[in-house]
Amino acid sequence: TKFIEDESSLIKEVAKERIGNELFLLLENPLSYGYLENSAAKTLLKQILGGNPNLESLKRLENILLDKKTINKHLKKKITTHLLEERGTRIRRDLLKFITLIFSPHQKENSLSSIGKDLKLGRKDVEMIKRIEKLYPFLERIIENKEKPPDTIPFLMQAKRETVEICLLFLITHLHQQNSVTLITQILKEYFRKSDLILHPPSLIRGEDLIEILNITPSPYISYLLDKIHQAQIKEEIKTKEEAVEYVKRLVSEEGEKKGETL
Incomplete structure (x- = not known):
C-alpha cells in the first residue's frame, strides 16, 4: 500500500494498530518480499520493527511456500492448509511472515511478542508468537543433539499446532x-501423520486412577506419568487403558530401580 512508502517521516504520529494493519495487508501477498525490498519500505520497516527487517528470510519462506523442490507436493498441501487457518485476527501464514521479518535464533526472550503487542496485534496472535519464540530453542537442541533417530515426540507434544511454524x-x-532440511521434512510428516494423537489423544486413564492403582499421593509426578502415557500413545505403543496401566507400572518400576542404583 502507498501508505507504507509515503509516511516514513511521520510514522511516530500514526496509530500502532493502523501500522500493524497496513503491514499485514502487504504480507497477505504471496510475494510480499517484492513490495518490501525497496529502500523506502526498508527504512519504514526499520522504524516499525526497531531494527533491520530480515527480508532475505521472508524471501526464503515465500519461495519455500511456492516452490515444489524443497518440500514435496503432498506435504506442501498440508502445510498450506494449516497456514490458511485463522489464529486470532490473522491467518497463520501472515503471522509466520511477520515473525520471519523479525526473527533471530539468538534474540532475547519475548522480543518477538513484545513487538506484536506494540503493534496492537490480537491476544491470540501474540500468544502464538510467544509459543513459537519459546519453543524454537527446544527444536534447535533436538537437532543439534545428533541423536539417531532424534526423539521428537516431547517437542511435538509441547509445540502442538505451532510445530509447522517452528x-x-x-x-x-x-x-x-541438507541434513537439516531432511530432518525438518521428517518432523513435519510425523506431525501431520500423528496430529490427531498429538492434539486430541484418547483419554486412556485419569490422574485419579493412577493415584489409586499405584497407591501414591497426589503430586507433580502424576502429570509426568500422564505425559509419558501421551508420548507412548503418539509412538503408538499403547492404545487401551489396560496397556496404559501395564506401561505406567513398568515405567515406575524401572525408574525406582534406577533411583536405587544411584543411592
Missing part, C-alpha cells in the same frame, strides 16, 4: 544444510 522457521535459517 519447523519452517528452522528451515529458512538452515536452508543450505
Whole structure:
C-alpha cells in the first residue's frame, strides 16, 4: 500500500494498530518480499520493527511456500492448509511472515511478542508468537543433539499446532544444510501423520486412577506419568487403558530401580 512508502517521516504520529494493519495487508501477498525490498519500505520497516527487517528470510519462506523442490507436493498441501487457518485476527501464514521479518535464533526472550503487542496485534496472535519464540530453542537442541533417530515426540507434544511454524522457521535459517532440511521434512510428516494423537489423544486413564492403582499421593509426578502415557500413545505403543496401566507400572518400576542404583 502507498501508505507504507509515503509516511516514513511521520510514522511516530500514526496509530500502532493502523501500522500493524497496513503491514499485514502487504504480507497477505504471496510475494510480499517484492513490495518490501525497496529502500523506502526498508527504512519504514526499520522504524516499525526497531531494527533491520530480515527480508532475505521472508524471501526464503515465500519461495519455500511456492516452490515444489524443497518440500514435496503432498506435504506442501498440508502445510498450506494449516497456514490458511485463522489464529486470532490473522491467518497463520501472515503471522509466520511477520515473525520471519523479525526473527533471530539468538534474540532475547519475548522480543518477538513484545513487538506484536506494540503493534496492537490480537491476544491470540501474540500468544502464538510467544509459543513459537519459546519453543524454537527446544527444536534447535533436538537437532543439534545428533541423536539417531532424534526423539521428537516431547517437542511435538509441547509445540502442538505451532510445530509447522517452528519447523519452517528452522528451515529458512538452515536452508543450505541438507541434513537439516531432511530432518525438518521428517518432523513435519510425523506431525501431520500423528496430529490427531498429538492434539486430541484418547483419554486412556485419569490422574485419579493412577493415584489409586499405584497407591501414591497426589503430586507433580502424576502429570509426568500422564505425559509419558501421551508420548507412548503418539509412538503408538499403547492404545487401551489396560496397556496404559501395564506401561505406567513398568515405567515406575524401572525408574525406582534406577533411583536405587544411584543411592
